[in-house]
Amino acid sequence: MIGGGIGGLTLGLALRRHGLRAAIYEQAAELAEIGAAVALSANATRELERLGLGAALAAVSTEPTELIFRDGRSGARVAAHPVRDGGAYRGRFGAPYYGVHRADLQKVLSGGLAGEGLHLGHRLTGLDQRGDVMALTFANGVEIEADLVIGGDGVRSQVRRWITGGEAVRYSGTSAFRGVVPMGLLPSLPDPQAIQFWMGPDAHLLHYAIGGEADSVNFFAVVEGPETWTSERWLTGIREGEHLAGFSGWHPAVIEMIDALPQTQRWGLFVTDPLRRWHRGRAVLMGDSAHAMLPHHGQGANTTIEDAVTLAELLSGFSAASGTRDLDGMMRHYQDLRQQRTRTIQRSAWATNRLLHLADSVGAAMLAQRDARMARFPEDFSWIHAFDAQAAAREAEGDARAA
Numbered sequence: 001m002i003g004g005g006i007g008g009l010t011l012g013l014a015l016r017r018h019g020l021r022a023a024i025y026e027q028a029a030e031l032a033e034i035g036a037a038v039a040l041s042a043n044a045t046r047e048l049e050r051l052g053l054g055a056a057l058a059a060v061s062t063e064p065t066e067l068i069f070r071d072g073r074s075g076a077r078v079a080a081h082p083v084r085d086g087g088a089y090r091g092r093f094g095a096p097y098y099g100v101h102r103a104d105l106q107k108v109l110s111g112g113l114a115g116e117g118l119h120l121g122h123r124l125t126g127l128d129q130r131g132d133v134m135a136l137t138f139a140n141g142v143e144i145e146a147d148l149v150i151g152g153d154g155v156r157s158q159v160r161r162w163i164t165g166g167e168a169v170r171y172s173g174t175s176a177f178r179g180v181v182p183m184g185l186l187p188s189l190p191d192p193q194a195i196q197f198w199m200g201p202d203a204h205l206l207h208y209a210i211g212g213e214a215d216s217v218n219f220f221a222v223v224e225g226p227e228t229w230t231s232e233r234w235l236t237g238i239r240e241g242e243h244l245a246g247f248s249g250w251h252p253a254v255i256e257m258i259d260a261l262p263q264t265q266r267w268g269l270f271v272t273d274p275l276r277r278w279h280r281g282r283a284v285l286m287g288d289s290a291h292a293m294l295p296h297h298g299q300g301a302n303t304t305i306e307d308a309v310t311l312a313e314l315l316s317g318f319s320a321a322s323g324t325r326d327l328d329g330m331m332r333h334y335q336d337l338r339q340q341r342t343r344t345i346q347r348s349a350w351a352t353n354r355l356l357h358l359a360d361s362v363g364a365a366m367l368a369q370r371d372a373r374m375a376r377f378p379e380d381f382s383w384i385h386a387f388d389a390q391a392a393a394r395e396a397e398g399d400a401r402a403a
């Protein structure tokens with residue numbers, strides 16, 4: 001397994017549940033937090049609960065009271081849906097919706113794994129197929145052979161480059177400012193315990209409370225542009241005040257949040273182009289390496305957790321003794337199970353970006369249509385949250401055996 005991110009750690013845990021062991025090679029010398037926080041929906045929390053992490057996760061998470069869409073300038077509520085209130089979300093999807101510090105999620109996952117099979121300080125620099133095995137080379141000089149390589153090495157994946165023979169990552173034309181703000185610095189914020197989208201021309205703000213005490217707010221302020229991204233890195237420095245430029249005339253709660261802490265950087269939002277195939281030889285992709293998406297459905301980490309559970313289910317049914325053809329079949333089966341769903345969510349996240357950023361010039365009828373869409377949000381997107389990756393993999397395995 002290459003990459004000890006959300007996908008790699010979850011896969012390690014999911015395989016262990018089936019009595020299988022994976023070696024995880026992570027480039028970082030220690031597991032560091034990437035980004036501030038993450039929202040976990042039922043399609044992932046049901047799997048983390050099955051992995052025995054329910055209590056540990058609950059202790060460091062916040063359940064939002066409601067999901068609220070607002071006009072970014074007037075602050076008017078456009079649509080609101082209960083989440084924790086009345087047990088609505090759990091009642092509907094059978095598992096919770098959480099806001100969690102990314103560092104806490106990583107601690108819960110790595111705590112569950114207790115360091116088993118984790119090799120830090122190993123940056124993959126080369127891979128090659130030699131007969132039925134993959135030969136891997138790391139920057140620290142270590143060389144190993146593996147029966148199967150799983151590329152959970154993120155959006156700039158080295159394993160993907162080997163599989164596709166090229167680069168497949170693309171700047172989305174949108175960028176973001178983000179941060180975690182103590183609740184005390186947000187006196188103008190209405191409904192501070194809700195997850196809220198504030199919508200307006202060419203920009204939106206998303207935020208939700210995080211931490212076991214729900215005493216901080218994670219925010220993510222997205223703007224159209226810059227048109228091109230020339231830096232090799234995700235982040236570029238900004239001029240003073242640049243973070244506020246897209247939010248001129250917005251509600252005081254929005255300005256207060258974005259400006260609460262010094263902002264010095266802008267995040268470019270990158271996506272993976274749809275891949276024709278997720279595997280080659282004895283290497284296969286999972287998570288952002290296969291399907292990095294715009295974060296507007298908050299599904300990057302959640303679908304990565306689904307991938308991990310699916311792979312673990314399929315690998316548990318695979319017998320090494322039955323040879324290469326079965327391993328090829330397993331990877332094809334995995335791609336069949338995962339490709340269409342993740343592609344549909346990727347596309348839907350682009351469409352949501354357009355809806356969230358509608359200009360006034362589109363006219364009142366179009367804005368009313370947007371508001372109607374937001375009022376139907378839980379119904380329209382229940383297919384994302386209701387999904388049960390373990391059940392889907394088991395059902396497909398059963399069908400394949402029966403055929």
Ligand SMILES: Cc1cc2nc3c(=O)[nH]c(=O)nc-3n(C[C@H](O)[C@H](O)[C@H](O)COP(=O)(O)OP(=O)(O)OC[C@H]3O[C@@H](n4cnc5c(N)ncnc54)[C@H](O)[C@@H]3O)c2cc1C
Nearest residue numbers: 003005006007027039124153154287288298299300301302
């Ligand atoms: C701003 C932002 C906000 C987001 N918010 C949400 C959200 O609310 N909800 C949600 O579900 N998703 C969210 N996501 C998406 C989510 O973070 C990713 O989809 C998720 O982390 C993907 O997991 P992964 O394991 O595939 O990759 P990562 O978590 O990125 O892990 C990849 C790992 O591979 C390692 N690695 C890379 N190259 C090598 C190499 N050559 N050798 C060895 N190791 C290597 C890296 O160091 C890293 O640890 C957000 C993303 C962004 C950018």
